[in-house]
Amino acid sequence: MSQRTVFGYAILVGVATAPSQALAQAEPVDPGTTGPAWSPYLVGALIGVLSMLTFYFSDKPLGASTAYARLAGMAGRLIARRHTDSLHFYTKTTPAVDWQVMLVTGILIGGFLAAWTGGEVTGRWLPPFWVERFGESVALRLVVGFLGGALMAFGARMAGGCTSGHGISGALQLSVGSWIALIGFFVGGVATAMLLFHA
Amino acid sequence: MAREPQHEPAARGGPPQSRAAQLALGLLFGIVFGFLLQKGGVGKYEVLIGMLLLEDFTVLKVMMSAVVVGMLGIWALHAAGLVAFHVKPTRYGAAALGGLIFGVGFGLAAYCPGTGAVALGQGNFDALAVLLGMMAGSYVFAEASGWIAGTIECWGARGKLTLPRLLGVRPAWFVPAFAGLLVLLLAAIHFCLVTRIRG
Numbered sequence A: 001m002s003q004r005t006v007f008g009y010a011i012l013v014g015v016a017t018a019p020s021q022a023l024a025q026a027e028p029v030d031p032g033t034t035g036p037a038w039s040p041y042l043v044g045a046l047i048g049v050l051s052m053l054t055f056y057f058s059d060k061p062l063g064a065s066t067a068y069a070r071l072a073g074m075a076g077r078l079i080a081r082r083h084t085d086s087l088h089f090y091t092k093t094t095p096a097v098d099w100q101v102m103l104v105t106g107i108l109i110g111g112f113l114a115a116w117t118g119g120e121v122t123g124r125w126l127p128p129f130w131v132e133r134f135g136e137s138v139a140l141r142l143v144v145g146f147l148g149g150a151l152m153a154f155g156a157r158m159a160g161g162c163t164s165g166h167g168i169s170g171a172l173q174l175s176v177g178s179w180i181a182l183i184g185f186f187v188g189g190v191a192t193a194m195l196l197f198h199a
Numbered sequence B: 001m002a003r004e005p006q007h008e009p010a011a012r013g014g015p016p017q018s019r020a021a022q023l024a025l026g027l028l029f030g031i032v033f034g035f036l037l038q039k040g041g042v043g044k045y046e047v048l049i050g051m052l053l054l055e056d057f058t059v060l061k062v063m064m065s066a067v068v069v070g071m072l073g074i075w076a077l078h079a080a081g082l083v084a085f086h087v088k089p090t091r092y093g094a095a096a097l098g099g100l101i102f103g104v105g106f107g108l109a110a111y112c113p114g115t116g117a118v119a120l121g122q123g124n125f126d127a128l129a130v131l132l133g134m135m136a137g138s139y140v141f142a143e144a145s146g147w148i149a150g151t152i153e154c155w156g157a158r159g160k161l162t163l164p165r166l167l168g169v170r171p172a173w174f175v176p177a178f179a180g181l182l183v184l185l186l187a188a189i190h191f192c193l194v195t196r197i198r199g
Helices: A003-022 A040-058 A065-079 A081-086 A088-092 A099-117 A128-134 A138-159 A165-172 A176-198 B019-039 B045-052 B058-079 B092-109 B113-122 B127-150 B163-167 B171-198
Strands: B157-159
Touching: A040 A165, A040 B019, A040 B058, A065 A081, A065 A088, A065 A099, A065 A138, A065 B113, A065 B127, A081 A088, A088 B127, A099 B019, A099 B113, A128 A138, A128 B045, A138 A176, A138 B092, A138 B113, A138 B127, A165 A176, A165 B058, A176 B045, A176 B092, A176 B163, B019 B113, B045 B058, B058 B171, B092 B127, B113 B127, B163 B171
Parallel strands: none
Antiparallel strands: none
């Protein structure tokens, strides 16, 4: 085994064993009121280590938003193949299943596994905090969520990344554009949330 | 797969290169990422909106811890010639405008592209609308991408620009100094919150 292989496996083992020491209790609780199950500093540090692993093993930074663009392109090709292929964006970003689409699929599975092992599976259409402010209409939440998702993806594609791609991966590479985008995410987000909940 | 010019081909016995192995790795890294994000509490609507209402700083703690550890690790791996950087080009106009648009969507949805998948995985079904919205928004961006590439993306385009290069300082001391600054920021937030709860 070469030195770099040994090094890689050493971090892998570290990631696999460290969290087990901090496993949360499995009592059913309202996840909305409990906050993080593990220390956010520990989780953040482990995500930092995970970043090192993806750079080393896959030559890729962590990032989520482009996966949705690829999936949208795949759906677009089913409906209007020639039109989709003619769009400037899809001539550069192939609408196909790639490493990042697999990553986002994994994120969904990992989110379920963590919630399941921690007794935090919610299984509901409305977050209680939303209900307090906007009432019991599922349709309203879905419309606002859809609109929010659409704006986020549009902004992420313009800025070149999201809270993972810019906020973690770009920020840790000290990219100037990533830090500007990250500040924009929070300025826009805080202003909008304040208007929604405090205006 | 686009690689930077300075990147040398991986040595034999290094990371797996086959497409199937990389897709499997993507899924594995995604599961770990999603698991960590959920344990860090950032798949929860209340934690995310709490960040944007400046009442719960869990998101910032997770992100900045990841940036500190990932930055020190990846700059060290890069110095050792083990990984290549993936810095996206800095475009001042697109980063600021796209960042703000993302932020408005973030405020409406509360889930971001990565944490939205976590939220759906843990059973917050409203995240489904956000995910579909992200696909729709991506496609709308693709429709406009030809025009945006010729206008907004040209405003203040500076290429692959990093903070140490912008400031004209050596990464060898900028990286640890910046990491120290972020740790101080985290400590300040941690200390202020403790004070606020006590007061």
